[in-house]
Amino acid sequence: MTYRNFQSWYEELPSLHHTTTRLYSLAPIGRGTCYVESLSGYIARLAAEHCTTTGRLFTDVFSSYLDKHYLNEIVKRGGNGFFDAAHMINGNARAAEQFSTMMSNLTGVAEFTDFTLHRFRMIIPQRGLLKRHKTWCGDCYREMKQSQTGIVFEPLIWQIGVVSICNEHNRVLMDRCPECNKTSLVLDRRSIPGHCPHCKAWLGRHSGLSAENDYEAKMRAAMIKRLLENKVPLKRSGIASSLSRIIVSNDTNSTELARRLDVPKTTFWTWTNGRNLPSLIEVIRICNKFGIDIVDFYQGLPNGEHLPVIFKKRKKKTNLKLTTRPLYVVKQMAKSIVADNTNGHMHVQAMADALSCNKKTLYNHFPALCKAQSIKRQRFLNKQKEERIDRLRYEIDDAFNEVTRFERPTKRRLEGRLGRPCVFREREIKDHYKNLRAGG
Template identity: 30%
Template sequence: MYEHLFITPRSVLYNIEPIGTGSEFVESLTSYLARVAFEHNTSVGHLVNKLLIPSMDKDYLHRSRDFGGNRFYEGAKTINGYMENSLSVVKAIEKLTVRDDIHKLTLIRWKNVFPLRELLKKSLAWCPFCIKEWKENNKTVYYPLIWSIDLVHMCHIHSCFLINKCPTCFKQQDILRRQSLVGICQHCLRQLDDGATKEKYGQENKDWQGFVIDNVCSLLNYDGKINTGENSLLVKNLNLICEKVFDGSINEFSKQLNFARSSVVGWIKGKVKPTLENQLYICQRLNIEIEQLLLTTNIQNFHIVKQRKRIINTSSKPKRVDYYIVEKELEKVIQNKENISMEAAAKKVGINKRTLYRKFRHLCVQISNHYKQYLEERKLQRILCLKIQVEATFTNLYMQGIYPSRRKIEFVMNKPGVLKERELQSHWKGLLGKQGLLFERNLGECEDIGDEFQ
C-alpha cells in the first residue's frame, strides 16, 4: 500500500526557496543567509555560531567562534564567489536546509573562467528603488547576486546608480554582519531606501554599464556546460581572434586593445585568465557578446570597432608615490607620539601597509610598538579604574548589610560580566577575604545571591 510513498527528509532549517534562481536576478548567498536567520527569528550571528560553523570543517572558524573574532564576517565578501570559503558555506546550508540549489546563489560555476581579482565588491551595494518597489508590492526584499559583482554600478531596471552608503547615516554596509537584516542599515537601523534620489549617468558611462549588465545577465542566465582549463573555449577563441583580426601578431593585439603584451601572451597560452572587465572590454571592441567568447566553438562576424571609453575604477590605477614624503609623514607620526595603529598610519599616508613595511620597516616597527605600549597602558588604567569602582561598590553594599556577591556588584555597577575578568575577580575575592566573608559561605553561593546577611 505504501510502497510508492516518498518521505521528504527532515531539515534542520526551514526549506526556504531562494529568489530568482535561473534568472539574472538570482539572490546572493549572503542575502539568503540573512533571510533564513530572519525567518527563524534569530540573528545571523546566532545562526552562524550555532549551526553553520559546526557544520563546516574549519578549525580557524571554530577558534574564532570560541574565543571571539570576525574571521567569518571578514571573509564574507568571498561567500558569493567561488573560493573554498564559498564552497564550505554552500555545502553546510544545503545540508541544513535539504536543498540542492544553493550553489546557484554564487559564482561557483564560473570558478575557472574568471579570476577573483576585481570580481566582487568589498561592501554592500543596492538599488533603493528596487527595494522600495518590492515593499510596496508586498514582495520579499533581497540582494541579487548581480549587485555584488564589482563591475556592476547601475540598476538596469531604473537606470540609476547602485548606492553603497546608507541615505540616513551615510555609512557603508558590510557584506554580512552578525545583526544583518535585508533592507535595513547595519548602523542606524533605518530603511536603506529612505530618501533615495536618482543620479544621472553620463551617456558614455551608461553605454559601458549597459553592455556590462547585458552580458553579466546572460552569464547568470546560462545553464549549460562550461568548458574550463588550458584548452577552454576562452583560450581557443583568444587565439582565433589574434589570428583572424590581428594576423597572428601579439604585438598588434596588445597595441590595438591597449593591453600589456605580457598579459596577452599569458591569456593566449592559457597560463592566466583575463579579468571579467578585460573579457568584456575585448568583447565590446570586437562587437561580440561574452557568451560567444566563452561558450561558442566558432566566433563569426567579429571585427574591431572604434575604441569606446570604459569606466574603470580609479582606485585600481597605479599612483606615482613620493616615498620621501611618505617617510617624512611616518617620522612625524613617531615624533608627535600619535597613538595610532599601523593600519591607521597606512590610511593616513595613503599607502598599503605591506608596502610601508617593505620600504620603511624600522619606522613601522616603532609605530607598532608605540601603539602596543599605548594599548597596554590603557588596559592597565582601565583595570585600575574598575578596581576602584568594584571596591567602592563592595564597601557600599557591605555597609548596607547586603552580601557583596559577584552578581550584585555587577548589577549595581551596571557592568554585566565584569567580574569574570581574572584580575577583577581576584580583587573581589581579596576584598571578601579581608572582611572574612570568603569562607563564610560557599563561593558558588556568593556569586548567585545578593540577600542581606547578619
C-alpha cells in the first residue's frame, strides 16, 4: 500500500512542527492578576506533573542546567542549602531572573518573570521583601480543589512579607501544619501544593483565625493586590517625586517629615535623593499616612482617594549590647583571646560576647584581630571535619568487611548496619566507598 498524499497531509498540519522541551509545558495560573502563581509553587506543581519530587527535579535537571559551583557542591554533599534560600527565586534579585530564564527554556513557557517580583527590582529593595517559610489560606485551598479545574496552586501574594491575611476570606494566613505543627520552607524537597511536605496532610481542611478587625493587615494586603494588578511600568524617580510632593503639600521640610514618619532623617534624605530605596513596608506606611495610592506613589502622581487607617508604631532597631569598656582594654583582651589556641572554636560574635562589647565595635576598630580569629576558627572547623571523616571511614571499613562476608555491600546495607541514613552523601565518604568496592 502506498500513501501518495502523505506529503500534502503532513504540510497541512503545522502543529506537528514544534520544538520539543525537556520538561512538560505546564500552563501557569493567574498571569496578570493579583493572584498570579508563584515561581516556587509552579516548580512544585511541575514536579507533581512529572510524578517526581522537587528534590529530584533540582538534582537531576536544575543543577546540571545552571551548572553553578555552589549548586553542584550542594548536590554532592546532599545538603539543603538551595531549599533554605529557595524563597529568593520569587523575589527581585538575580536568582529570580536566572530561574525564570531556566524555566522558560526548559518548559517553553514565556515570561516567567511575571510569576516573581523581578519586575519591581528598580523600585523595591530585597530587604524584608519575602517570607522564608510558607503561608497559606485553607479556605482558598478548598475553593481551588472544588473549582472546575481542581488545580491547587500557591499565589505569589502569599510569599510577600507584608501580607499576613487573605482579603478574600478575612482570615489570617496559616504558617504551621494543623496536623504536625511544623513550618515549611517556601520550596521543599517534598513540596506538594496544598499539602504539608512533612506529614502530607491536606492543608485545606482547616481555616485560619478571623482577621475581621485587623484593618492594618487588610490595608497592607489591599495595597499589594493593587501593586500586583498594575500593568504600567513603575520608575525609581517616582519615589523621590512623591516624597517631594508630600513635603510641599504639607508645607514642611525633610527633617520634620522624617520625624512624622518616625524614621532617621539621614535615611529619609537618602530616599529623597534617590541613593537608597524605602522598603515595601515603609512605602505602605507613607501611602497610608498621606492617603496615596501605592501605584500613584511609585509613579510620582498626585494623591488618590485612599483612606488611611491607624498603623502600629514603626519598629526601631535597638542596640542590644553596648561597648562599655575603653577601646585599649578591649584590644588587649581581644589579643589574648586570639593568641590562646584553646579558643579556636570561637567565632567573632562569641569573642564579642566574651568581651562584653558589640561585634561592630570589633570589626570597626580591630579588623585584623577579627580576621585572625576567623581564620583560626576555620582551621578548627576543618580539623573537626577531618577527624569526623576519619572516624566514619573506620566505621565504614568495619561495616564493609562484616557485610561482605554474607552479602553484597551496597550503600543501603552499609547505612543500615551503621545506623546512619544518607551517610554517603558527602563526597569524601562516597569516594572512600568507591575505593573499597574497587579494592574488593
